[in-house]
Amino acid sequence: MSIKRILSGIGIVLGSAILLLVLFTSWYTVDESEQALVITFGEASETVVDAGLKLKMPWPIQKVEKLSKETFSLQFGYEQEGGEVQSFPEETKMITGDENIVLADLVVQWKITEPRDYLFNAEDPRKILYDATAASIRSIIGSSNIDDALTSGKAEIEAEVRELLSSLIEKYNIGMSIQAVQLQDVELPNQEVRQAFTEVTDARETMNTKRNEANKYRNQMINEAQGEKDAIISRAEGERAARIEQARGDVAIFDKLYTEYQSNPEVTRQRLILETLEEVLPGAEIYIMNDDGGTVKYLPLQPLDRQQSVPEADQESGGGQ
Template sequence: MSLKRIYAAVGAAIAGVILLFVLFTSWYTLDESDQAVILTFGKAEETVTDSGLHFKLPWPIQKVEKLAKETKSLEFGYKEGGDEGELSDETKMITGDENIVLADLVVQWRITDPKKYLFNADNPEEVLYDATSASLRSIIGSSKIDDALTSGKAEIEGNVRELLTSLMEKYDVGISILAVKLKDVELPNEEVRSAFTAVTDARETMNTKLNEAKKYENQRMNEAEGERSAIISKAEGEKAARLETARGDVAVFNELYTEYKNSPDVTRERLTIETLEQVLPGTEIYIMNDDGNTMKYFPIRTMEKEAPKPSENTEGDE
């Protein structure tokens, strides 16, 4: 076999290998959960998000960097390689009223700009972790311990998310924050937890007593308001009745006055008799036409009682 044929065979083999390499590196596939950035001589050209088979120029002209589209979770505050639920020292934070608490959370995030994610930072996830730590410490540091341990967690979560989102937009690494969830906020040891629990129980008892007192106050206020309304209504009724009585008395007086002007003597005598009837009810009045120098005594009613009845006289005669 001649040397020329050997060279030809080797060349054909090399060409075949190159052709296979070109064909192999000119196609790539994407799953539904993936997205890709096409790099041409190391420069980002375009972002591909459609799943399926795609064509590109062979390596080293173009290269594909695949990134996930699904939502990822960042757990802040847990020791790497430690037992489940074991917290790291960085979870110790100081509240705004100078108390120490242990706080950990979970951040839901997603890559929304693959180009920035690949080239704007060496380690975008480390940037996210540091920003999460700074945001949580800042918000906890401006909150009171009561809010951090009880009813203020939702507000703290919202503030942490808002601050973390602004930081990631400032760093511009292609990451978007979807949600922030505080998992645990607790005191550093059992003794402190017991003391805080006692204080919390006392506060709840105080609030219960205050609510009961407020309820009793409202009840008594309502009752007093009802009594006040009843008294006012009664007074208004009496006022109206007295006004009507006064109007009637005025009308009667006016009529009497008219009669008096017409017949003074007769009206005066009639008023005198009516007054005596009102002052001495049931008393028999005898009007004597004399000068009144002698006292008269007429036991007429007594004599009537002592007089025998006609039936009695009839029986006596028999």
């Protein structure tokens, strides 16, 4: 009887344990920042990305692996912990396309997009990502010139590294996606080389500055010359129009004189002679001799002011008498 009680008690305990196991392993929760993979007898069966309370079959039939949805950062060539930065120059030393040595480190931002592939297709996906990052940056730097790597070509190098790294990760099928690639430092390996390159860079900047100033002066001179040309053309057009109008006026005058000449040729001829003499000899007194030796004054014989001065002189002389 005692043995039956003992076995009964053991059964109750086992049953209670199984019941508790079923109760506590038949549900799970997923946060907003998480994604879950349900594994049935060691094989991935379902990916859960929605947050909330979820049900599953009890352990050991099913279990859940939770992974973060956040964006991770891979630091290549250095480590930063607690505000301190530790560099690894041997990892970052690489050769450019024009056979110069540079040190390049960068940050890769990545996310887990396929939990099944991340957990089952590679033993260490982060190590694969690190090696693929090293291969990508060395490949792109190896096909770039040192000037591009150190100055204005960094953005293009970042884009090319991201493109190559993304293609490698997609090919490896390890459930990751590359979000961004940022070059942190690209520099020369020692101080003497850095100083020499700085001098070369300064000289190039000076050259560009002088060239820009020369182009600015050239454009200014071209604009001034264009302005002068336009002014000359404008004045010439104005003079041309004035001469055309003057010629039209002269033609009208000539036509009028010709009409008068046709009606009375002798009078018109004498008038033209006298007017010409007045224009040629503007201050002279003109006398016309008649056939008997006398003279006849042609009016106006004197300027108007001289004609007015004669009566005034006569009045003064008369008053004196």
